[in-house]
Amino acid sequence: MTEQQIRFDDGAAYERMMGIWSRFAGEQFLDWLNPAAGQRWIDIGCGNGAFTELIVQRCAPVSVEGIDPAEGQLAFARTRPASRFAKFRQGDAMALPYTDKSFDVAIMALVIFFVPDPTKGVAEMVRVVCPGGSVAAYAWDMRGGGFPWEPVQAELRALGQKIVYPPSVDASRIDEMRKLWTDVGMIDVETREITVQRTFDGIDDFLSVGLTTPSIGPIVRAMQSRDVDTLKTRLRDRLPVDAKGRITCSARANAVKGRVRK
DSSP states (O other): OOOOGSSSOHHHHHIIIIHHHHHHHHHHHHHHHOOOOOOEEEEEEESHHHHHOOOHHHHHHHHHHEEEEEEEHHHHHHGGGGGGEEEEEEEEETSSSTTTTTTEEEEESSGGSHHHHHHHHHHHHHHHHHEEEEEEEEEETTTTTTTTTTTHHHHHHHTTTTOOOOOTTGGGSSSHHHHHHHTTOOOOEEEEEEEEEEEEEHHHHHHHOOOOOOOOHHHHHHHHHHHHHHHHHHHHSSSOOOOTTEEEEEEEEEEEEEEEOO
């Protein structure tokens, strides 16, 4: 598995597949972070700007910088209302294009498992945050079954398909996140779980959205139609359906926060 196997270059597709989930989890995450107003923020791996927009809407920042390697994602982010305030630029989480102590808060939202070297990524967050500032992240609990599309992945595995995971998938474990934060010398390190739900119109709606996921879409599109029908049947048996045929799915993220030592 290589970093190139999972890429997000289409901001609109990402919005349908993950942006909604990101906001649901991000709202709980920001409530837990409880940041003061008037701070300088950096959103690392900002993607299409879903979480960046939450920062602008909820946290009264004095400035926000969003950075991501994918220009397609950034192009979508620049269409959001938040772009009137936030600045978006291309860059690498392991080599942030900012000077030391440039921000008060550094965030990675659903990103850390995509960073090839999470230790370097966390060290970069600490570098660009001023003493006493906050460094935080949340990520789907991939190893613990918390990924929103885990029901599809589980059934694909049962059908003999191989699932591609992010390059640093173990960084989504809550104990590993705590270790990453403490190993770089942060203080007041805390962790928590975040659980969210999303409702879909039915199996076809759920699966059509899931097909935009790079770890699922290529697999399902390469399957024979009869195998796709089998997958849908297994999902109908697996997922609870209400009286209107709708499906409500849960996802779970692990979160961590700490402060840069003064």
